[in-house]
Amino acid sequence: MWDLCTNALDTAKLRGATYGDVRGMHIRQRDLTTKNGQVGTLAQTESIGIGIRVLANGAWGFASTDRLTREGVAACAAQAVSIAKASALAKRGEVVMAPEESYIDSWQSPFRKDPFEIPLERQLALLLAADEEMRRVKGITLTETDMQFRKIDSWFASSSGSRIHQRKVISGCGIAATSFQGDEIQKRSYPNSFGGQYALQGYELIESLNLLKNAPIVAEEAAALHSASQCPEKIGTLILGGSQLGLQIHESVGHPIELDRVLGQEANFAGTSFLTLDQLNNLKYGSSIVNVVADARLDHGQGLGTFAYDDEGVPAQCTDIIKDGKFRGYLSNRETAHLIGLKRSSGTMRTESWNRLPIIRMTNVSLLPGTWDYDDLIADTSDGILMETNRSWSIDDRRYQFQFSTEIGWEIRGGKKVRMLKNPSYSGITTEFWNSCDAICKFDHWTLWGTPNCGKGQPMQTMGTGHGASPSRFRNVRIGTAFSNQ
Amino acid sequence: MKFAPKTRKASSKSAAKGAELLEERELRQMIATALHLAKSTGAEETEIHVDEVADTLTRFANNGIHQNVAEHGVTVSIRTVLDGRTARATTNRLDQDSLRAAIEASLSLAHSQPKDPLLLPMPGKQRYRRVNRFIKQTAALTAEDRARAVRRACDLAVKKGQVAAGIFASGQSQSAIGNSRGLFATYRETHAEFSITMQEEPAASWAKANSADVHAFDPQKLAERASEKAHLAVNARELAPGRFTVILEPAAVLDLVGFLFYDFAATALRDKRSCLNDRMGKQLFGNNITITDDAYHPLQQGASFDGEGLPRERVTLVDAGIPKNLVYSRASAKAAGKKPTGHGFALPNEYGEAPMNLVFGGGDSSLERMIASTDRGLLVTRLWYIREVDPYEKVMTGMTRDGLFLVENGRVTGAARNFRFNQSLIEMLKNVELLGPAVRATGEEAFEMVVPAMKVHEFHFSEATKF
Numbered sequence: 030m031w032d033l034c035t036n037a038l039d040t041a042k043l044r045g046a047t048y049g050d051v052r053g054m055h056i057r058q059r060d061l062t063t064k065n066g067q068v069g070t071l072a073q074t075e076s077i078g079i080g081i082r083v084l085a086n087g088a089w090g091f092a093s094t095d096r097l098t099r100e101g102v103a104a105c106a107a108q109a110v111s112i113a114k115a116s117a118l119a120k121r122g123e124v125v126m127a128p129e130e131s132y133i134d135s136w137q138s139p140f141r142k143d144p145f146e147i148p149l150e151r152q153l154a155l156l157l158a159a160d161e162e163m164r165r166v167k168g169i170t171l172t173e174t175d176m177q178f179r180k181i182d183s184w185f186a187s188s189s190g191s192r193i194h195q196r197k198v199i200s201g202c203g204i205a206a207t208s209f210q211g212d213e214i215q216k217r218s219y220p221n222s223f224g225g226q227y228a229l230q231g232y233e234l235i236e237s238l239n240l241l242k243n244a245p246i247v248a249e250e251a252a253a254l255h256s257a258s259q260c261p262e263k264i265g266t267l268i269l270g271g272s273q274l275g276l277q278i279h280e281s282v283g284h285p286i287e288l289d290r291v292l293g294q295e296a297n298f299a300g301t302s303f304l305t306l307d308q309l310n311n312l313k314y315g316s317s318i319v320n321v322v323a324d325a326r327l328d329h330g331q332g333l334g335t336f337a338y339d340d341e342g343v344p345a346q347c348t349d350i351i352k353d354g355k356f357r358g359y360l361s362n363r364e365t366a367h368l369i370g371l372k373r374s375s376g377t378m379r380t381e382s383w384n385r386l387p388i389i390r391m392t393n394v395s396l397l398p399g400t401w402d403y404d405d406l407i408a409d410t411s412d413g414i415l416m417e418t419n420r421s422w423s424i425d426d427r428r429y430q431f432q433f434s435t436e437i438g439w440e441i442r443g444g445k446k447v448r449m450l451k452n453p454s455y456s457g458i459t460t461e462f463w464n465s466c467d468a469i470c471k472f473d474h475w476t477l478w479g480t481p482n483c484g485k486g487q488p489m490q491t492m493g494t495g496h497g498a499s500p501s502r503f504r505n506v507r508i509g510t511a512f513s514n515q
Numbered sequence: 516m517k518f519a520p521k522t523r524k525a526s527s528k529s530a531a532k533g534a535e536l537l538e539e540r541e542l543r544q545m546i547a548t549a550l551h552l553a554k555s556t557g558a559e560e561t562e563i564h565v566d567e568v569a570d571t572l573t574r575f576a577n578n579g580i581h582q583n584v585a586e587h588g589v590t591v592s593i594r595t596v597l598d599g600r601t602a603r604a605t606t607n608r609l610d611q612d613s614l615r616a617a618i619e620a621s622l623s624l625a626h627s628q629p630k631d632p633l634l635l636p637m638p639g640k641q642r643y644r645r646v647n648r649f650i651k652q653t654a655a656l657t658a659e660d661r662a663r664a665v666r667r668a669c670d671l672a673v674k675k676g677q678v679a680a681g682i683f684a685s686g687q688s689q690s691a692i693g694n695s696r697g698l699f700a701t702y703r704e705t706h707a708e709f710s711i712t713m714q715e716e717p718a719a720s721w722a723k724a725n726s727a728d729v730h731a732f733d734p735q736k737l738a739e740r741a742s743e744k745a746h747l748a749v750n751a752r753e754l755a756p757g758r759f760t761v762i763l764e765p766a767a768v769l770d771l772v773g774f775l776f777y778d779f780a781a782t783a784l785r786d787k788r789s790c791l792n793d794r795m796g797k798q799l800f801g802n803n804i805t806i807t808d809d810a811y812h813p814l815q816q817g818a819s820f821d822g823e824g825l826p827r828e829r830v831t832l833v834d835a836g837i838p839k840n841l842v843y844s845r846a847s848a849k850a851a852g853k854k855p856t857g858h859g860f861a862l863p864n865e866y867g868e869a870p871m872n873l874v875f876g877g878g879d880s881s882l883e884r885m886i887a888s889t890d891r892g893l894l895v896t897r898l899w900y901i902r903e904v905d906p907y908e909k910v911m912t913g914m915t916r917d918g919l920f921l922v923e924n925g926r927v928t929g930a931a932r933n934f935r936f937n938q939s940l941i942e943m944l945k946n947v948e949l950l951g952p953a954v955r956a957t958g959e960e961a962f963e964m965v966v967p968a969m970k971v972h973e974f975h976f977s978e979a980t981k982f
Contacts, residue, residue, distance in 0.1 A: 062865050063865075064865040065786070067631065067633075068629070068631070068863065069863065069864060069865025070863055070864050070865060071602040071603070071624050071627075071628060071863055072602065072603040072604065072605065072624070072863070073602075073604045073605070073620050073621075074604070074605040075605070075606050075607070076588075076606075076607050077607060077608060078588060078607065088580065088583075089581065089582060089583060090584075090658075091582070091583065091584040091585070092584070092585040092586070093585070093586045093588075094586075094587050095588045095589065095607045109585075111658065112583045112584070112585060112658045113583070115573075115658035115659045116573070116580040116583040116658075116662060118580075118663065118666060119579055119580045119662045119663075119665045119669060120579050120580060121577055121579025121580075121581075148627070149624060149627035149628075150628075153627060153628055157629075170786070170787040171788055173865070207786075207788060209787035209788070209792060209907070212907055212908070213907055214787075214905075214907045292576075292577070293576050293577050293678065293680060293714070294576040294577070294581055294582075294680070295576075295680075296678075296680035296714060296719070297576070297680040297682065297711065297712040297721070298710075298959065300899075300916075303981075384586040386582055386584050421902040421903055421904050421912060422902055423901070423902045423912045423913055423914065424900055424914075425900070425914045425935075426899050426900070426914065426916050427980075427981075427982060429981045429982070430914070430935060430978060430980035432912055432935060432937075432977075452905070454904070456935070456978060458980075487572060487574055487582075487682050487684075488570065488584070510937070510977050510978060511904045511910070511912060511937050511977075512904070512905070512910075512937075513937070513977065
């Protein structure tokens, strides 16, 4: 692959490129699902190719190919240069890139058990057993399980001399039970909805989830939701479980801090951001206990946003996003860093595959742990609602106004969980919400959740992001609006 | 053997143009080779899909091009059957060793699972109705062509004191399917798309079109429309949320009703996750609502065969507000004692089938007539971030975006700040007062469909945002 990368860079230079970088990628994926005790999807996919990004005449061009011969790659590099020259017909200014050292390195994400070496029969047997455990529960009308594994090799080469090889192994797994009764469909998922938990780990992730113990619990909850009380509509105290808070961070912190959105580059599709440049170091984003970082380093955990180098060849970093409640940082790349006074990219350029251009992406955008023990947090709440496991999510295109609903809620009275609530939802304005945070649980309750399905860019790219969170409490939140009919 | 697609030589003048697709004889040869390899490896039955994509996309923002990309790739996907078990392996390595490895991977996956007593033998040869959705002028579009159109749109923005962002994409793709029982089908199409957002602080508006034929729309006219609406959207008023009469432009209709498509899958009903469970044959929507799935409609795109190679049939899903029919794969049809309709996904999968070419019946009310007939209401350009809140009542939430306009006494009197909605689609389709002509609509939440603009009463906006 290195020879092809060098060949691409040489061709691009010969054609007039002033800068070029190349990403060769080999992606292997295995998907297993079951439904109602039967195997659903059973598939394996591999994809290998090369993507070439160049600067020519002061504008960008990108081309990709799976024709991995000297001729195929040279034609692709020439096409990238030609496209860049066409871009120059309607360019707005010269591209300025923040300096970055060149690196020659090789890195592999840590894992204890290669999921591709675990017998398929064993993986399927676990899913079918979890499926059966859920189906034993009366009232369950649909059971679903899934596992996904990915092994991604990437080779990054740049005209400034970097040669970086990375290998990442990603695992994910989840189960869900659905119950249809009367005029209502209720569902519970474990350990998270929309596919479960994903991490930069091997099969040890699956083994840590204890699916068989949790399968009957979620199935019983799904059936019980039909007879639970409707979540009331009110302004009140809200406690969010870790996985739901992870998605709240994703939507109301992670996306608005993407500097390409802020600068209008996503205005036609993903939207812009309320975090205009004048807000940096000025906006009181949250209460003083709110601390959020974007951390791609392994020290932060094995999340979907963990790597050694981004897809622009910049080493993984930790950036303060919210420090003691104040807005402190954006996600940037080499092209945008100077616009916020940085001398260096924060290392967040990521690509879905060899045939996509790297764009600014969340890494692991996490709420740092607080000081509360979970039991103490519940005991300290006289009147509130605990919401767990996302069911729907939506936020406006500048990331002000959001609404989430969750699979299950619990009424808390006098410091105790007193009853189950169905159809819980809450809504609000981003900064008002984060400023209402008055308690965050400590590290013992903190999990680095994986969001495997974040869509952005045109053509669309799907990326995995990480979000560390522990259960937290928010005051004066609007609750129950989604199911109001007023 | 290496099935290298024909790519242009590295000439700097022509290289900005996309690659040429494989010819049909090359597709046939690839499938024949893979079938031969599978047979020699011990597969009892084999199905081969070949998919090729050659796409380009020019992206602009802040009145200039900032991203400009091209991709070309071919994948071969192999499903084998062995002793009542089936699985799939996919690769984009096209040499014989890699194809053999993919076949062995498919067999290994198949072998790892319990026998499926419901697995059907693969279908044999089929007859297909031809559709022509490959337009040479679209395939011939170059990066320079796109850049010139983008520059004109950006020049307009500069002239109007606005900021333009958007895309101009074009491309070509093809799919072929063949199996060991002699089935063979191919389909190729071109596609072109222009989308533009014009920003005039603090407002923005948007226009978008999509077609097999790049000449079916005029990028500059779309830019002009977005520009005019962005200017109108400045000085938006904050209104109290509540129930409003709304006039939904086709893109807004599409992105809402697009969430209904899987509810018409027979498998979704069998799994009891469709909003049509216990509601088939009943007057669910207004009697002015008729929905068909029609892959042959002149404004539709897509192949005339499904994931197993069965020809797609035209199906009336809703007739005068009554859900009448579902779509079926071969497996779901057998389970229900029905005929398959040619809507199955590639096997193996757990979702079964879905209608992918929805066509809503339209009316003859223009947007102007809808506005003129409205005492007080809101004209909605587009909706955003739509998600399902309640799967059975089909309550959807989302935001208005890029142009929400107040209609008073039969005319547009100004702009309104964006709202969040929480609205049941079932209720909405009971409340449709007027329908426009059905057009090919394109948005961002659902795939393209043929839908009309709609005037709807009692649409539920629950909260406002800050712009």
